[in-house]
Amino acid sequence: MKEQVKDGQLLNILCLFVMVGLRVEAVDFKDQGYHLFVAINKDVPENIGIISELQSMLTSASDYLYTATRKYTYIRRVTILVPATWTRDPAWELEGEMIFTRADIRVDEPHPAMGNSPYVFQPGQCGDPGRYIHLTSDFVLDNQIDRQINYGDAGRVLVHEFAHLRYGVFGEYGVRDSLQHPVYYIDDNSTILRPTACSAEVVGVFHDVVNGGDCATGDTSTPLNENCIFLPSTTDNVATASVMYAQFLQEVTEFCESNPQDKKRKHNADAPNRQNKMCNKRGTWDVIREHLDIRGH
Structure with a gap:
């Protein structure tokens, strides 16, 4: 078993290097820590606040990743790769030609969808790494995004996305209007309406966003109520999982696993x-602990 990072080490481990033109490769993993490359697209308007916000977000992400991977x-x-079109800070290092498309995290224009x-x-497929994390400058700067309300802590959001990127796991939530991945389902053994969530211990209410009040149930052969969403409770939850479902809940600090000692993180198959x-x-967590970065921990 590899030695764990000691408690408290995370307080000062995030070093920010702002460079223009560094040639980069994929995520680098060494001594239980990741070296990430972030690139800002040349079409993003110059705003030095993007750099400071990224630093804050990634510092928070480091703390949460440490907790979510069980202190490993x-x-x-x-x-951070800054476009050559931006006004250069003398403290930045300059080297070669910037390659935006090799960055792990890319700050770019909004995606059409x-x-x-x-x-x-x-x-x-399952366990295969993703290509990159896409962020927009509006999200980073929280320009009329209401980031905390709509997404929760940005560092936790980055860990959720990083798990897609590095470990090849997928979302554990439902998608509104989706027949394949509805936001809720009827339990096979009963008529109980359950949210598409992990763990099953997450509590909350089903809400009709158009008509208000509770959602009308449907059957599993047609898309369930397209106006229905599940609102997890921010005050009554005891579930500690999962990062891939509701990382914005304060209690959620772990990934779901199939055979946990604690049912609050038990995977909902x-x-x-x-x-x-x-x-x-x-x-x-069953998938993540088989990754080369984690295996043997």
């Missing part, structure tokens, strides 16, 4: 989400 991994170092929501380009579909109903 963290973000050791970050290099995703808008300002962070996402990972993830074309592979019945939920019709992408993780269950793509990973043969295995929990996210």
Whole structure:
């Protein structure tokens, strides 16, 4: 078993290197820590606040990743690639030609379908790494995004996306208007309405966003009420999982696993989400702990 990072080490481990023109490769993992490369697209308007916000977000992400991986991994170092079109700070290092398309995290224009929501380009199968994390400058700067309300802590969001990127796990939530991955489902053994969630211990209410009040139930052969969403309770939850479902809940600090000692992080194999579909109903931690970065821990 590899030696764990000691408690408290994370307080000063995130070093920010702002460079123009560094040639980069994929995520680097060494001594239980990740070296991530972030690049800002040349079309993003110059705003030095993007750099300071990225530093804050990634520092928070490092702390949360350390907790979520059971005090094993963290973000050791970050290099930010700044467009040559920006006014250069004398403290920045200059080297070669910037290669935006090799960055792990890319700050770019909004995606036509995703808008300002962070996402990972993830074309592979279960356990296969994604290509990159996409952020927009509006999300980073929180320009009329209401980031905390709509997404929760940005560092936690980055860890959710990083798990897609590095470990090849998938979302454990439902998608509104989706027949394949509805936001809720009817339990096979009863008529109980359950949210598409992990763990099953997450509590909350089903809400009709158009008509107000409770959602009308449907059957599983047609898309369930397209106006229905599940609102997890921010005050009554005891579930500690999962990062791939509701990382914004304060209590959620772990990934779901199939055979935990504590049912508050037990994987819900019945939920019709992408993780269950793509990973043969295995929990996210079951997949992550087989990754070379984590194996043996």
